[in-house]
């Protein structure tokens with residue numbers, strides 16, 4: 001009888017370990033959502049050239065059955081004002097009737113004239129991604145980027161009004177990254193292109209939440225919050241000016257939500273940040289909801305366009321297909337040549353099986369997987 005109790009105890013421990021694992025896997029997803037509102041006034045009479053570029057990627061894989069499935073939807077188009085568009089892609093692996101991995105990515109934008117404000121346009125961007133792996137040995141990755149450029153031949157100065165809204169969810173073994181830049185693409189007096197970054201927001205494991213209190217479609221309040229449950233996270237915000245001045249805000253925290261870095265300089269110096277060693281407050285850290293980004297170029301310079309955008313990635317790193325030496329996702333003669341040229345050498349990318357020498361074993365792996373992922 002005692003032996004049976006022993007077996008029952010082992011089973012009970014095994015079962016509790018199993019259910020714990022299952023509980024942890026109930027949110028095996030990473031997601032991000034980057035949204036922003038913008039407004040900008042253009043030189044009088046300008047009918048701007050608006051170009052929207054989108055990049056979306058959804059990848060899923062079974063480590064026992066590579067290569068990964070990678071679907072993309074990318075492009076660039078020109079639009080008039082008003083316009084809107086959206087694009088997306090997805091990928092799924094199902095086994096029987098169970099979804100084992102899924103990825104979805106989408107991007108969109110809209111732009112319109114502001115009623116009653118001739119020459120001024122307003123609009124919004126978004127980029128969303130979701131990557132979930134529900135079965136062992138499976139993985140997923142989603143990436144989305146949306147950016148719009150606005151060009152007027154006579155533009156030399158102006159102000160971009162910018163309202164970010166970034167949210168992610170970090171589950172299981174995956175991670176996220178989000179970014180949100182505003183760039184003036186300028187031409188200097190010698191004709192060289194110069195990029196002036198007016199705004200750059202990067203981070204992971206956080207929510208930059210805007211709140212529209214009065215319902216007019218524009219945020220009145222904004223806060224930085226951590227994820228629930230707390231995950232390691234950070235936010236870096238740079239605000240640049242055409243005269244070269246840069247203001248910086250940096251906040252980072254650990255898995256317990258304890259601040260590890262806290263810095264606010266320049267125009268952000270008045271923002272009340274929690275200090276290193278303090279907890280990230282549950283109600284969040286109050287930050288500006290709206291950023292005014294003025295630009296004015298020196299004599300002889302011209303503005304080619306204003307570029308605004310944002311995006312992110314979520315999920316796990318996409319595994320390299322065996323034999324894909326150059327990492328372009330496809331095993332072809334370029335990979336074969338790479339191994340042949342490195343034949344007899346030590347290590348490097350051409351050492352496909354990682355045993356320290358490039359030999360016929362590596363060649364066979366490339367040949368065996370020839371055509372995979374192409």
Ligand SMILES: [Ca+2]
Pocket residue numbers: 211212213214215216217218219220
């Ligand atoms: Ca509002």
Ligand SMILES: [Ca+2]
Pocket residue numbers: 323324325326327328329330331332334335
């Ligand atoms: Ca390749």
Ligand SMILES: [Ca+2]
Pocket residue numbers: 350351352353354355356357358359361362
């Ligand atoms: Ca080798």
